[in-house]
Amino acid sequence: MPTPDESASASLCNYLAARRFDDFPPEVRRAARRGVLDWIGCALAGSDHPSLQPLLKVLTRVSGRPVATVFGNKQKLGPMEASTANGYMGHVLDFYDTHLGGTILHTSSPVLAALLALADTQPLSGRDFLTGYICGFEAGIRCGQASPRHHAGGWHLTGTLGCLAAGVATGVALRLDARQLNHALGIAATQAAGMQQNRGTMCKYLHAGKAASGGLLAGLLAEEGFDSALDIIDGPQGFSRIYSDTAAPEALLSELGVRWEITRNGYKPYASAAVLHTIVDALRDIHLAAHAAGVPITAASVDTIALRLSPYAMSIAGVRAPETGMQSKFSVFHTAAVALLDGDGGMVQYGDERVRNPVVLALRDKVQVSIVDAFRKEQCEATVVIAGKSYQATIEHASGTADNPLSDEGLALKFFANAERVVGRDYAQRISDLVNKLETLPDMAELTRLCA
Numbered sequence: 001m002p003t004p005d006e007s008a009s010a011s012l013c014n015y016l017a018a019r020r021f022d023d024f025p026p027e028v029r030r031a032a033r034r035g036v037l038d039w040i041g042c043a044l045a046g047s048d049h050p051s052l053q054p055l056l057k058v059l060t061r062v063s064g065r066p067v068a069t070v071f072g073n074k075q076k077l078g079p080m081e082a083s084t085a086n087g088y089m090g091h092v093l094d095f096y097d098t099h100l101g102g103t104i105l106h107t108s109s110p111v112l113a114a115l116l117a118l119a120d121t122q123p124l125s126g127r128d129f130l131t132g133y134i135c136g137f138e139a140g141i142r143c144g145q146a147s148p149r150h151h152a153g154g155w156h157l158t159g160t161l162g163c164l165a166a167g168v169a170t171g172v173a174l175r176l177d178a179r180q181l182n183h184a185l186g187i188a189a190t191q192a193a194g195m196q197q198n199r200g201t202m203c204k205y206l207h208a209g210k211a212a213s214g215g216l217l218a219g220l221l222a223e224e225g226f227d228s229a230l231d232i233i234d235g236p237q238g239f240s241r242i243y244s245d246t247a248a249p250e251a252l253l254s255e256l257g258v259r260w261e262i263t264r265n266g267y268k269p270y271a272s273a274a275v276l277h278t279i280v281d282a283l284r285d286i287h288l289a290a291h292a293a294g295v296p297i298t299a300a301s302v303d304t305i306a307l308r309l310s311p312y313a314m315s316i317a318g319v320r321a322p323e324t325g326m327q328s329k330f331s332v333f334h335t336a337a338v339a340l341l342d343g344d345g346g347m348v349q350y351g352d353e354r355v356r357n358p359v360v361l362a363l364r365d366k367v368q369v370s371i372v373d374a375f376r377k378e379q380c381e382a383t384v385v386i387a388g389k390s391y392q393a394t395i396e397h398a399s400g401t402a403d404n405p406l407s408d409e410g411l412a413l414k415f416f417a418n419a420e421r422v423v424g425r426d427y428a429q430r431i432s433d434l435v436n437k438l439e440t441l442p443d444m445a446e447l448t449r450l451c452a
Contacts (some may be wrong), residue, residue, distance in 0.1 A: 009230060009233040009235075009252065021028035021131045024131075024134060028252075028260045028263055029130065035108050035262065036112065037411065038267050039109070039353065040415070044074070044419045046091070060077065066078060069450070071449040071451045079118065081213070082332040083114050083116075083212040083213045084113075086212065087109050088206060091158065091209070094272050096108060099260060101141065101347075103144030104377075106157075113212035114130055116448055117212070122202060124445075125442055126442075127376070128175065130438060132172040132173030137169070139165055142253075142256075143161055143165075146233055147247065148244060150243050152245075153243065156198070159192065160243065162190045162194075162208060164374045165215065166188065166219075167218035168181065168188070171285060178223055184219045185227045186230070187226060194207035223324065252292050264405045274378075276345070278335055281398055282307075283336055285306075286393050288338060301387045301442040309369060309375060311375075313332060314332060320333055330368070334364055338360055378403075381393070434450070
């Protein structure tokens with residue numbers, strides 16, 4: 001707990017600044033390695049996304065000294081620009097990690113994009129890298145828990161909390177002292193931005209990139225003596241007071257060092273908003289049952305698709321008639337249609353072509369949604385009538401969540417599927433091998449070179 005003359009923000013930074021890799025139990029280290037492998041695969045898969053090209057063109061034009069790797073593009077940019085690009089590409093497919101423990105946050109895109117750009121500017125050991133990742137993750141989630149109504153205010157948490165997380169991660173990786181780390185948190189917080197109104201547009205993914213570069217800047221500035229308010233989260237005009245209409249500063253320190261938030265991280269098996277995964281699971285089960293019975297799924301054979309969902313799912317993904325692949329990632333109606341038709345929710349199902357497919361459009365119009373206030377975010381019931389026969393599926397916890405996690409084998413399969421088509425099987429295997437022994441690396445640049 002903070003001393004009488006110390007803020008909760010300062011106490012959090014005091015604790016995190018003192019952490020070293022040997023302090024973490026094995027399950028925390030394992031969770032960190034899983035997060036790194038998953039995010040690198042997502043970033044490589046997003047490295048050729050068409051929407052990245054205008055961003056890369058501008059970043060190249062304004063770039064500083066080209067020393068930092070741009071994933072999958074055989075290109076280097078200045079560290080701020082590379083972290084922006086890599087943060088964007090790690091987020092653009094909506095295939096990233098998701099923490100659902102009181103704060104819904106996709107922490108890894110901003111944090112790892114910042115840390116990997118840092119690793120290309122100076123020697124950074126795997127142990128310091130992982131320590132920064134774990135501590136930045138912890139700070140981002142706890143700042144969100146201290147601001148309970150932050151998301152309800154329309155902020156996109158990957159842009160706001162992600163910047164805070166990246167700032168702390170950079171500061172810890174740089175081994176800043178407690179006061180400097182407190183300043184890094186404050187410098188990041190004053191840059192925090194990102195609006196949910198931009199969901200379904202390129203700007204939504206820019207939030208992750210800007211959070212990464214803002215966090216990197218925060219850590220580097222703090223190292224040079226740049227300062228900020230020390231009570232930046234819990235102060236009377238701090239983050240939790242102005243970014244949320246309620247504040248819970250005690251969450252910054254609750255069970256600190258006992259509960260490590262990275263162990264409650266989730267990993268997406270599908271390339272869409274996390275709240276849609278329970279729908280994909282349910283409709284996939286029905287798809288398989290219908291095919292096993294020899295019943296074809298067509299626009300004519302499907303009579304109704306009835307879903308029972310949490311109110312949160314519709315608040316995030318209620319787009320009725322998406323016009324682009326990006327918008328479809330936030331549509332309950334599109335997701336139900338493609339999951340029933342294809343039995344999947346991968347990148348193909350959320351592409352522009354699938355949005356225009358006439359069978360998908362016909363099925364989308366047959367989706368009926370009922371809201372159940374008591375349902376959790378990852379809970380769903382589906383009833384589909386096909387050729388006069390009713391099929392039902394109930395999902396209590398969506399695949400990939402902390403309560404229904406992806407296995408190490410499942411995570412590896414996802415990584416190789418994402419990474420191989422960009423860097424090839426050999427490089428993908430070498431990346432995987434290095435991540436599995438990341439704490440032994442004397443210099444993280446060995447890893448970033450493989451991701452180019």
